[in-house]
Amino acid sequence: MGKITGFLEYEREDSSALSPLGRIENFNEFHPPLGEEERRCQGARCMNCGVPFCQSIIRLGNMAAGCPLHNLIPEWNDEVFNGNYQHALSRLLKTSTFPEFTGRVCPALCEKSCLCGVNGDPVTIRENELFIIEKGFEEGNMIPHPPQVRTDKKVAVVGSGPAGLAVADRLNRRGHNVTVFEKADRIGGLLMYGIPNMKLEKHIVDRRVRLMEQEGITFVTGADVGGELPAQDILNQYDAVVLCCGAKQPRSLQMEGGPAEGVHYAVDFLTSTTRSLLEHGLREGTYLSAKGKRVVVVGGGDTGNDCIGTCIRHGCKSIIQLEMMPQPPEQRAASNPWPEWPKTLKTDYGQEEAIAVFGEDPRQYETTVKQLLSQDGKLTGVKTVKVHFQDGKLQEVPDSEQVLDADLLLIAAGFVGCEPYVPKAFGVELTARNTVNSEEGNYKTNVDKVFSAGDMRRGQSLVVWAIAEGNQCARQVDEYLMGYTNME
Template identity: 50%
Template structure:
């Protein structure tokens, strides 16, 4: 370890944000990089534990603990502290194809299982991770590295999100000819159209896509399998296929009036906003605007936060986010011990922005939506709610009951549903003869990633359901390894 007493001398300092009142006026990166000296201090807080649980990569009670790509975190923290940035980059890239994505948009389960986090604020792992890869691009250390030899095998990757990109990158490294199919007009999947520009700039995604192209990967956009090209033709043309098309079916809300105009799924809102921004800087008007509207976001996760931040930049009139759960405690509860992911109260970037502008917390806790009410033209104008109490029944199941007297009516001209996804679009897979599970995901065992069809594999959310970017990269790498084994009889690719 670099500095034996680093964790005692230095305070945790994550990548800071710009003034919330100022940053809502633009679509630029809302963060500000740390100076090199401060980054060294953050790296010095890493204790190089005997058992570094930060990169164990597992699930405990349904939540991710540690890094699923098994990042060599203590190693590159020590190298940063020593000022050996290029060596740190080499160690960082060994296990993670895209640290620029995880360094920005991953919730950092590695930090949740950091040993220092038992009784102190954990190491700012994600901050150092992002700084290393950005330094690598700035210094010109990240350059195209195409394979020296090519095989005669052709692989089709369906979907260009993090799972598909990781799989394509790995298969290309061993010389296979890789073609990535994407139905949108730009590659990147939800990295491009599901995460807003001020959080993950498309320039960051495009920078990596450009590198992959220079290394020999072919991208075909505006191409939907089963529509623009048949699955049968894909099987005839390619030696193997990897499905990595995500879990994009949004979870509906069962409430009266949910068909009113002005009620939208979060991804429809975010996708249209980013596309219009990239196409014309919003001049084409092809997006759902929150300007001068009372906005209600239903759902308490990261996607809901992104809807808040986007609405703030549209200059909404007011904003409230409904969370069906009660407000969490500031510290872990006894039933949520380390190294589990800490289920605690968090104030994310969008919440800080709304609070700064409207001078109050945007979240309403333990609230259940009862119905939507519209005007004479069928536009939503009100959301009716009631407070709920969560409890565990005698069978150990989580239940909720309504609290009489807590009914409330909220004004709303725009409602954004951010309550997760039910799974992938399973109908197409069944039409292709691919087996699916009861939850509509593609049936393929983790670690093997094989579907019931010969030469067809599945990775990422399409196989596991809605999950994290870092799990998608894990699965893309794993599927690449098994696909290479299928094609060549053996493989040297890491999992």
């Protein structure tokens, strides 16, 4: 497992990031990788800890720790240290379906559970993972492996996000005939339109899709299953159907004031930019622009941060991010010990860029929008109010209202489940949370031969969880189709 004394000899070294003022000139990824020797030293830091929390997901209270994919992390860290990159790739791909995605956008639950992190800095697990897969592509080891034997079973996967792609990949490798239906004009789901280029350039998604096509998977875009394409037609033509449509229903805000031009949901805003980059090179007039505008973003999560980074690249005049929760502490609280996820303050790339451009942190904590202010139907500002939680309920702080000038309000307050028309078309039951109704670890729905996985089943979550669910769902589908399964 790496070099026995490596964690004592080498300090953690992350891939560098381009300076905020330099990287905002474009929408490219901005973390140049470490050199090969430096990366081998990082692999050497993986210690022979005996109980690698990193590679096995466990529940601690209401949180999860470790890798949902059960990646064989110590094994491939050892191979990286020894320069055996093809062996490292083999061990990585045994459990990780799309490491080029998780190596870029996963928050690295594994690293937060790394034993090196108890008294120092954890191993650079995510970056090691990304190094292995990109080395695999670079050296020509990521070649198509279509199944040698095909079954006569046909499977329809509805939705091409990380869960849908994972289901399709596993079932295709088993030999089933898989068709993926995607409502949008490009394959990838949130990988394509929900995550901006700075974190995941779209040629990376296209590269994987081409590989899957060469392995025999059929992709159909512009297919609105449950809408223009009747659900019954899909049920009639396929032996199993897997719904992986995500949790796309955005959470709205309870705001006073009428509708106003300049108010948008975050995903619509981010999608507009990505589509324009792909089709028009971000030509003016082809996307929802923040150029020269005073922007307010509601929501303190990853999506809100992505909006900040995007708006700054557009050339916004100012930007403020509102977060209902209190500011987290800079250090772990005693009640939040290792290996739990650390509930500490994080300044992400968009916030770093806002600080560099405007000279101050854009975040305002324990604050939300109470009222829209407009003139002639156009947004001119928002009235905010301080809030706090009391007995589990959100309460306004008296006399805490403030007016912020704003031409653009982006709502990144999370999601409230799936778009209900798809499950309704198939007769699939939903929970009160607007997710597919199924038991923990069970991907079958109430409708025969219809399954579901990913955010549509579990609610808004991480890419790595969606992939894990897709893998597990594929096994259950295979067992349904064949009467048994030999899938791991």
